[in-house]
Amino acid sequence: xxxxxxxxxxxxxxxxxxxxxxxxxxxxxxxxxxxxxxxxxxxxxxxxxxxxxxxxxxxxxxxxxxxxxxxxxxxxxxxxxxxxxxxxxxxxxxxxxxxxxxxxxxxxxxxxxxxxxxxxxxxxxxxxxxxxxxxxxxxxxxxxxxxxxxxxxxxxxxxx
Amino acid sequence: xxxxxxxxxxxxxxxxxxxxxxxxxxxxxxxxxxxxxxxxxxxxxxxxxxxxxxxxxxxxxxxxxxxxxxxxxxxxxxxxxxxxxxxxxxxxxxxxxxxxxxxxxxxxxxxxxxxxxxxxxxxxxxxxxxxxxxxxxxxxxxxxxxxxxxxxxxxxxxxxxxxxxxxxxxxxxxxxxxxxxxxxxxxxxxxxxxxxxxxxxxxxxxxxxxxxxxxxxxxxxxxxxxxxxxxxxxxxxxxxxxxxxxxxxxxxxxxxxxxxxxxxxxxxxxxxxxxxxxxxxxxxxxxxxxxxxxxxxxxxxxxxxxxxxxxxxxxxxxxxxxxxxxxxxxxxxxxxxxxxxxxxxxxxxxxxxxxxxxxxxxxxxxxxxxxxxxxxxxxxxxxxxxxxxxxxxxxxxxxxxxxxxxxxxxxxxxxxxxxxxxxxxxxxxxxxxxxxxxxxxxxxxxxxxxxxxxxxxxxxxxxxxxxxxxxxxxxxxxxxxxxxxxxxxxxxxxxxxxxxxxxxxxxxxxxxxxxxxxxxxxxxxxxxxxxxxxxxxxxxxxxxxxxxxxxxxxxxxxxxxxxxxxxxxxxxxxxxxxxxxxxxxxxxxxxxxxxxxxxxxxxxxxxxxxxxxxxxxxxxxxxxxxxxxxxxxxxxxxxxxxxxxxxxxxxxxxxxxxxxxxxxxxxxxxxxxxxxxxxxxxxxxxxxxxxxxxxxxxxxxxxxxxxxxxxxxxxxxxx
Numbered sequence: 106x107x108x109x110x111x112x113x114x115x116x117x118x119x120x121x122x123x124x125x126x127x128x129x130x131x132x133x134x135x136x137x138x139x140x141x142x143x144x145x146x147x148x149x150x151x152x153x154x155x156x157x158x159x160x161x162x163x164x165x166x167x168x169x170x171x172x173x174x175x176x177x178x179x180x181x182x183x184x185x186x187x188x189x190x191x192x193x194x195x196x197x198x199x200x201x202x203x204x205x206x207x208x209x210x211x212x213x214x215x216x217x218x219x220x221x222x223x224x225x226x227x228x229x230x231x232x233x234x235x236x237x238x239x240x241x242x243x244x245x246x247x248x249x250x251x252x253x254x255x256x257x258x259x260x261x262x263x264x265x
Numbered sequence: 266x267x268x269x270x271x272x273x274x275x276x277x278x279x280x281x282x283x284x285x286x287x288x289x290x291x292x293x294x295x296x297x298x299x300x301x302x303x304x305x306x307x308x309x310x311x312x313x314x315x316x317x318x319x320x321x322x323x324x325x326x327x328x329x330x331x332x333x334x335x336x337x338x339x340x341x342x343x344x345x346x347x348x349x350x351x352x353x354x355x356x357x358x359x360x361x362x363x364x365x366x367x368x369x370x371x372x373x374x375x376x377x378x379x380x381x382x383x384x385x386x387x388x389x390x391x392x393x394x395x396x397x398x399x400x401x402x403x404x405x406x407x408x409x410x411x412x413x414x415x416x417x418x419x420x421x422x423x424x425x426x427x428x429x430x431x432x433x434x435x436x437x438x439x440x441x442x443x444x445x446x447x448x449x450x451x452x453x454x455x456x457x458x459x460x461x462x463x464x465x466x467x468x469x470x471x472x473x474x475x476x477x478x479x480x481x482x483x484x485x486x487x488x489x490x491x492x493x494x495x496x497x498x499x500x501x502x503x504x505x506x507x508x509x510x511x512x513x514x515x516x517x518x519x520x521x522x523x524x525x526x527x528x529x530x531x532x533x534x535x536x537x538x539x540x541x542x543x544x545x546x547x548x549x550x551x552x553x554x555x556x557x558x559x560x561x562x563x564x565x566x567x568x569x570x571x572x573x574x575x576x577x578x579x580x581x582x583x584x585x586x587x588x589x590x591x592x593x594x595x596x597x598x599x600x601x602x603x604x605x606x607x608x609x610x611x612x613x614x615x616x617x618x619x620x621x622x623x624x625x626x627x628x629x630x631x632x633x634x635x636x637x638x639x640x641x642x643x644x645x646x647x648x649x650x651x652x653x654x655x656x657x658x659x660x661x662x663x664x665x666x667x668x669x670x671x672x673x674x675x676x677x678x679x680x681x682x683x684x685x686x687x688x689x690x691x692x693x694x695x696x697x698x699x700x701x702x703x704x705x706x707x708x709x710x711x712x713x714x715x716x717x718x719x720x721x722x723x724x725x726x727x728x729x730x731x732x733x734x735x736x737x738x739x740x741x742x743x744x745x746x747x748x749x750x751x752x753x754x755x756x757x758x759x760x761x762x763x764x765x766x767x768x769x770x771x772x773x774x775x776x777x778x779x780x781x782x783x784x785x786x787x788x789x790x791x792x793x794x795x796x797x798x799x800x801x802x803x804x805x806x807x808x809x810x811x812x813x814x815x816x817x818x819x820x821x822x823x824x825x826x827x828x829x830x831x832x833x834x835x836x837x838x839x840x841x842x843x844x845x846x847x848x849x850x851x852x853x854x855x856x857x858x859x860x861x862x863x864x865x866x867x868x869x870x871x872x873x874x875x876x877x878x879x880x881x882x883x884x885x886x887x888x889x890x891x892x893x894x895x896x897x898x899x900x901x902x903x904x905x906x907x908x909x910x911x912x913x914x915x916x917x918x919x920x921x922x923x924x925x926x927x928x929x930x931x932x933x934x935x936x937x938x939x940x941x942x943x944x945x946x947x948x949x950x951x952x953x954x955x956x957x958x959x960x961x962x963x964x965x966x967x968x969x970x971x972x973x974x975x976x977x978x979x980x981x982x983x984x
Binding site for chain 1: 285286289290292294295297299301304364366435436484485487710712869872874877878879905906910912913914915916
């Protein structure tokens with residue numbers, strides 16, 4: 106099937122098998138390997154990307170279902186090479202160790218902060234419970250999201 | 266004579282500070298490349314056909330249909346007819362194809378005829394283990410345990426405790442890309458904990474010189490002790506690549522295979538009898554234990570753990586099962602030993618009507634050389650978790666309990682060796698002032714790159730970003746595998762020695778120009794100056810320019826002169842939980858870790874290691890269990906829906922305190938990967954027993970097991 110998917114603002118047209126998963130379209134066809142696969146079954150969230158602005162686990166979506174949509178991956182988050190405040194937060198607060206879950210975790214955090222720019226610790230924990238990490242201890246991920254939330258609010262004030 | 270000693274506390278610019286990891290920007294932006302992310306030119310994909318049975322003889326294999334499929338480039342039998350398979354999902358045959366779906370289709374087209382043989386996969390109950398699967402027991406006795414238990418002034422408890430098999434469940438599964446650069450030389454990109462040694466293993470298997478294997482790895486998505494060997498799929502990937510003319514072949518395990526064959530922490534169960542005098546001094550231990558790590562069985566964890574009980578008797582049965590073989594899992598054998606020992610001792614304290622914190626401290630001399638460390642840590646932990654304010658005797662419910670929500674506190678202590686692995690490194694100072702260091706080490710996410718950079722920058726008096734670290738290549742000077750918490754000791758010592766030697770050579774070059782002698786110089790703040798006299802100085806760049814055109818390179822080694830690292834640490838953990846006695850669900854409230862690891866190089870990455878160990882600990886204490894089906898011999902939960910890991914909402918609040926300063930720093934850096942993974946099972950199990958008034962014998966403490974223990978208590982059989 107011929108489909109067209111925009112990834113980080115770049116259009117990708119391809120003739121794909123109906124069984125191709127969106128995550129493979131992103132990783133293999135578009136060559137954007139920051140989006141990972143962990144569990145293969147939409148449990149761990151390592152494959153989280155934004156589809157039309159909302160976080161989705163793209164290991165459980167067929168590429169053909171994403172035809173015509175706008176996808177943002179971890180590679181599309183930084184603005185002209187400047188890290189997004191969430192990315193800065195994960196670095197500064199040590200919200201990662203091996204880093205394999207990190208892109209998905211950051212994309213979910215992005216979705217959470219879009220809906221709730223000033224989440225409480227409890228809201229962060231529940232908002233990100235669809236993303237699993239095996240090595241950080243999570244506490245620093247919570248700190249990273251709070252850090253990002255503060256930075257984004259400060260930026261918004263400045264811009265406003 | 267060079268002085269390699271670590272700088273004194275007041276003179277450290279980076280060591281022990283909170284420094285953000287150097288690979289952070291790559292990892293948060295998706296630029297860090299893991300093995301799984303590699304897409305080499307012309308790359309093909311390998312898939313493996315795995316055994317459907319736990320124990321079977323292969324009668325025949327027909328690969329003809331698979332070979333004829335479009336897009337299939339090679340098919341290879343790994344274990345042929347006549348082979349006796351010993352665990353489900355073992356490797357039978359492999360396919361290489363143009364893409365993953367084609368390879369999967371081809372795998373399904375291979376026909377294998379098996380002759381099924383009897384299997385055994387569940388060893389939880391010793392009485393039900395068939396004799397053929399039970400090895401001759403090993404027995405040890407110290408002191409006079411039989412006589413001690415018969416003394417008139419003793420209080421004794423008996424109990425059965427256990428740890429089920431768990432897996433490593435790395436988020437990036439095992440695998441590699443293998444390609445032949447020419448007829449003789451192979452390049453592999455494995456997801457490995459052993460960059461410097463994994464190539465030797467592959468060379469032996471392929472019958473080629475070790476120097477003909479090139480190993481490269483930038484980043485790894487978790488290992489936890491499971492990613493040392495080349496593994497059969499690694500060897501086969503290299504052979505398959507050769508079959509397709511050297512083209513890169515990528516094989517990554519699927520999640521079900523990852524859980525079934527690439528990660529097993531052995532089980533451990535024990536019937537324990539432990540006694541103390543009526544006034545609360547530990548006196549005697551007697552355990553009959555068993556466990557399995559698959560087809561090779563497993564040795565006895567160190568019972569009794571940490572406590573050097575004067576009279577002790579142990580008997581251990583190694584059980585063989587048709588389960589994927591064991592791999593090292595953070596602190597092999599220690600978490601199991603801690604759960605069984607600390608639970609039994611906690612039960613004893615409860616029977617004596619004593620607060621376990623007091624009981625531990627009263628007996629602390631029995632922990633040996635680290636008694637003072639443990640004591641300090643227990644007191645610190647008690648303060649952090651408000652033990653004395655919240656704790657109530659077993660079954661009464663800690664402060665804050667309600668009729669159905671019972672709160673409890675529990676504790677445990679642990680130890681680990683560490684020490685530094687062998688490590689060589691090459692440090693180069695270029696005439697333009699830039700500095701690089703190369704070593705065949707790997708960063709498992711623990712921050713190895715960052716810590717090496719800290720050591721070199723500190724030692725040369727340079728800004729942190731004035732140093733470049735290269736690791737992840739076996740063509741660099743060899744450094745040990747990252748296991749057993751030995752990496753920081755090895756790489757920090759070798760890079761410290763290389764730095765000091767390089768600096769001394771540089772001093773020799775420039776001393777005449779500064780009208781002094783090399784021993785009068787120091788490097789600090791990006792300058793080289795006469796010690797204590799900033800007016801007589803030269804910038805780092807000016808000094809390096811004196812090298813002319815030839816860069817200065819030094820080889821640092823560990824072990825070497827002067828002791829820069831050591832082995833042996835102690836830690837304590839305390840858990841505060843709430844148990845819903847209607848549902849059996851255990852909720853973590855607070856979890857406190859107090860850890861000693863010698864001199865800390867980066868406080869940020871060190872603390873993170875402890876936090877990470879705490880979630881893995883909550884995982885194996887409450888959720889994780891490799892559930893084997895007795896009927897089919899296969900893993901029932903070979904996926905992440907039912908092999909459960911804790912999520913962000915499951916873990917509660919963590920507090921970590923690192924022991925530093927006098928008495929700790931002078932021992933040099935000691936690894937942290939293992940120690941804090943040891944105590945969680947015991948601390949959480951003890952907290953649950955404290956909350957609900959009865960021991961849940963085996964971890965994970967699932968709701969079903971909690972409710973069963975409560976029902977037993979109600980039935981009166983357990984008080």
